[in-house]
Amino acid sequence: MGRNTRKRRSSMATKAIAAxxxxxxxxxxxxxxxxxxxxxxxxxNGWSQNQTKAAAAQVAxxxxxxxxxxxxxxxxxARQGVAAELANLDKQITExxxxxxxxxxxxxxxxxxxxxxxxxPLKEKRAATIDxxxxxxxxxxxxxxxxxxxxAACTTQNAQTNAGQAGGGQQQNGGQQQGGQQQGGQQQNGGQQQGGQQQNGGQQNGGQQNGGQQGNGGQGGNGPVAADFVDITKVQGSAQLGVxxxxxxxxxNSGSRGTFTTRCGTNGNDNHNTDNVIVAPGVANGAHHLxxxxxxxxxxxxxxxxxxxxxxxxxxxxxxxxxxxxxxxxLQNGQQDFDQNNDGGGxxxxxxxILQPAQAQLxxxxxxxxxxxxxxxxxxxxxxxxxxxxxGNANANVxxxxxxxxxxxxxxxxxxxxxxxxxxxxxxxFQSCWDGQNIDSANHRTHVSFVQADxxxxxxxxxxxxxxVRLVYNVPAPKLQNGTVVNPYAVDTFPENLxxxxxxxxxxxxxxxxxxxxxxxxxxxxxxxxx
Numbered sequence: 001m002g003r004n005t006r007k008r009r010s011s012m013a014t015k016a017i018a019a020x021x022x023x024x025x026x027x028x029x030x031x032x033x034x035x036x037x038x039x040x041x042x043x044x045n046g047w048s049q050n051q052t053k054a055a056a057a058q059v060a061x062x063x064x065x066x067x068x069x070x071x072x073x074x075x076x077x078a079r080q081g082v083a084a085e086l087a088n089l090d091k092q093i094t095e096x097x098x099x100x101x102x103x104x105x106x107x108x109x110x111x112x113x114x115x116x117x118x119x120x121p122l123k124e125k126r127a128a129t130i131d132x133x134x135x136x137x138x139x140x141x142x143x144x145x146x147x148x149x150x151x152a153a154c155t156t157q158n159a160q161t162n163a164g165q166a167g168g169g170q171q172q173n174g175g176q177q178q179g180g181q182q183q184g185g186q187q188q189n190g191g192q193q194q195g196g197q198q199q200n201g202g203q204q205n206g207g208q209q210n211g212g213q214q215g216n217g218g219q220g221g222n223g224p225v226a227a228d229f230v231d232i233t234k235v236q237g238s239a240q241l242g243v244x245x246x247x248x249x250x251x252x253n254s255g256s257r258g259t260f261t262t263r264c265g266t267n268g269n270d271n272h273n274t275d276n277v278i279v280a281p282g283v284a285n286g287a288h289h290l291x292x293x294x295x296x297x298x299x300x301x302x303x304x305x306x307x308x309x310x311x312x313x314x315x316x317x318x319x320x321x322x323x324x325x326x327x328x329x330x331l332q333n334g335q336q337d338f339d340q341n342n343d344g345g346g347x348x349x350x351x352x353x354i355l356q357p358a359q360a361q362l363x364x365x366x367x368x369x370x371x372x373x374x375x376x377x378x379x380x381x382x383x384x385x386x387x388x389x390x391x392g393n394a395n396a397n398v399x400x401x402x403x404x405x406x407x408x409x410x411x412x413x414x415x416x417x418x419x420x421x422x423x424x425x426x427x428x429x430f431q432s433c434w435d436g437q438n439i440d441s442a443n444h445r446t447h448v449s450f451v452q453a454d455x456x457x458x459x460x461x462x463x464x465x466x467x468x469v470r471l472v473y474n475v476p477a478p479k480l481q482n483g484t485v486v487n488p489y490a491v492d493t494f495p496e497n498l499x500x501x502x503x504x505x506x507x508x509x510x511x512x513x514x515x516x517x518x519x520x521x522x523x524x525x526x527x528x529x530x531x
Contacts, residue, residue, distance in 0.1 A: 064093060064122070065151035066391060067130060074137060074442040080282060081136035087283040088129050090494070094288055094348060096122045096154075097496045101222065119154050127152035222349045223498035224332075224415065226485040229478055232402045232416040235409050246397040247383075249365070250432040250451045250466040256366025258524035260465065261531040264294040264315040264324060266357045272328065274344025275301035278380045278507055279444060285343045287386070289327050289350050289492035294360055296323035296511060305378045308511055317531065319516030323509040324362060327386070327492040329355045329426075329473055349495040358423065359472040364465035366524040367432065368455040372463045374517045375510045380440045381448055381467070383430045384505030389497040395445065398504045399427040403472065415489065415501045417477050424473045424489070428506040432466035433457035465524055469506055 068086045099118055106113045130152055134144040251257065271293040280286025283301050293299055298311030313321045330337070330352035337354045339345025366372050385395035400411040402418035406425055409416075418424055431448040441447040449461055457463050479486040490499040497503045512520065523530035 064126070064154040066387075067133070067148065067151050069391070069443060070145070070148055070151070071133070072441075072443050072446065073143075075140045075142040077140040078136045078142055079442065082133050083279070083281055084283055085129050085133045085136065087280045087286045089126060090280075090286070090288060092122060092125050092129070094495055097222075098348070123153050126154070222495055223500065224485070224488050224490045225498075226480050226483055228415055228490075228499075228501060229417050229480065229485055229488065230411065230414040231480075232405050232409055232411075232422075233419055235411070246395070246450055247399065247429045248451055248453065249429050249468070250367045250455060250463070251365035252368030252455060255368040255455065256371050256463075256525045257527045258366055259529050260364040260520040260523050261529075262295075262315050262317055262320045262322075262362045262364075263531065264313070264320070264360065264362060266360045267292045267294050267314075268356065269314070271297060272339075272354075273300050274342075275299075276507065277301050277303050278382055278440070278509065287327075288344055288348050288494050289386070290339060290344055290354070291325040291492075291507075292328050292357070293323065293325045294362075296321050296509070299323045299325065299509070308509065309377070317516060319513040319519075321511040321513075323511065324360075324469065324507070326426075326428075326469070326471070326506045327504065329424075329475070329489060329491055331355055331475065331487065331489050333476070333487040349499075350492045352490070355473050355475065355489070357471045358474050359470070361470040361472075363468045363470075364520055364524065365468060366465065367451065367457075367463035370463060371525045372432075372465050372521055373434075374521050375434070375464050375512070376439050377510060377512075377514075378439045379434070379510040380444065381430055381508045382444050382505065383428055383507075384503075386503050386505045387494055387497055388502045389493075389500040393502075396502055397428060398502055399425075399429075400501055400504070401425045401427065411501070413500070413502050415478075417480075418475070420477070424475045426469075426471040426473075426491075426504060428469045428504075430467040430469075430506070430508060432464055433461035434464045436460075436462045465520055467508055
């Protein structure tokens with residue numbers, strides 16, 4: 001396997017995806033971008049890589065309704081086709097964002113450029129795609145809500161409202177409301193502005209050229225920014241997740257107190273691709289960012305359940321062929337990696353050296369209110385939201401911290417700057433309540449849920465072992481200098497989400513053998529520690 005993206009199967013165009021493969025989550029959200037005239041500008045596949053100087057500034061947003069979140073009841077026979085069309089909506093937004101980033105001079109010279117050259121054509125593409133979704137659903141006898149056709153239109157507006165505003169009425173993005181502050185009379189995007197100049201993503205990467213490239217807001221031109229980082233030693237008190245019930249630990253000092261640990265390595269064989277077989281089955285580059293894979297070695301967009309079940313695994317326990325995958329973490333210090341010219345990589349703003357985890361700890365725990373039941377084979381769980389910055393906090397599930405600080409500081413909207421000798425930690429607690437019937441759902445959310453605050457499962461759901469993933473990284477500490485960040489690191493993301501820490505997410509597909517799953521459940525329910 002090596003650093004090349006996994007080889008595509010020759011039959012990908014006609015290959016049937018297993019019935020359990022389901023809808024793509026994509027299809028919309030808000031794109032936040034800065035538009036400004038540049039004294040000198042280059043276009044590397046749509047992403048600015050040279051230093052830019054703002055001669056004029058016009059700040060706007062494009063708001064595109066999220067189609068995928070509205071499609072919660074799609075007939076099984078229509079899901080593969082609908083998933084492909086939702087992936088098309090994601091691709092259209094990605095292309096529109098790239099065009100926004102590469103046409104600053106035209107935008108500064110023509111006030112109607114964004115509407116006429118970007119938003120208008122985007123609406124037409126989205127309308128055609130949504131109509132194909134309708135055809136897919138109705139073709140198999142399903143019901144299509146005609147009001148979804150109204151979701152084609154995207155609008156431009158001044159960047160004065162919060163992207164991703166959640167039900168609580170307030171969304172923190174990098175500790176600040178995006179576009180919600182003005183400095184020197186000018187509107188900022190991404191939380192930062194310097195010297196009266198407007199900059200995409202909020203800043204220039206350290207104010208210096210790295211490896212011959214200049215990033216206006218992170219090395220890739222679209223984040224992260226200084227406001228996305230915090231010195232963890234200066235965080236006061238206990239900073240917790242703060243996004244509702246998401247990410248609560250299911251286990252405690254009562255109920256089923258055992259644990260089951262599986263050791264599957266840290267992706268030392270560089271198994272990467274930009275697919276996501278859960279949310280975009282059959283679609284190459286469906287994630288638009290790169291994933292690390294441990295465990296199952298056959299996971300790409302075209303893998304059937306049968307192929308996943310028969311695959312090799314990196315797990316020491318060969319009874320665990322489950323797939324564990326998450327977006328890579330990159331160091332933006334001027335170095336590039338194998339995918340710098342690839343889709344999902346540098347071509348979509350995900351740039352920098354890929355960091356392999358120093359540790360990848362995969363542990364299943366019990367439920368503090370009672371026993372757990374076995375997970376069904378091929379159960380799919382996605383946790384967190386790769387588009388949380390534009391979709392809102394409803395599905396966010398993020399914990400960032402540093403070794404030595406995990407018991408008192410867990411951040412969700414900041415990347416930590418760790419002191420010398422301390423390592424960056426990403427922790428994820430998965431949903432651990434299951435509806436007892438389905439291995440997936442149309443929006444990949446409703447068949448599982450998080451425990452309630454008291455540890456119980458609502459709506460008649462059954463408690464299953466909770467997967468807890470802890471990833472530890474050796475990351476050179478970024479430096480904040482004069483409102484800029486030097487050598488930042490960032491999680492891969494959809495480009496319009498600006499590499500915000502809130503977009504971190506994690507994915508799991510269960511392919512434990514029945515014997516090993518039974519052993520796990522028995523260990524957890526009897527209070528033992530097993531592996």
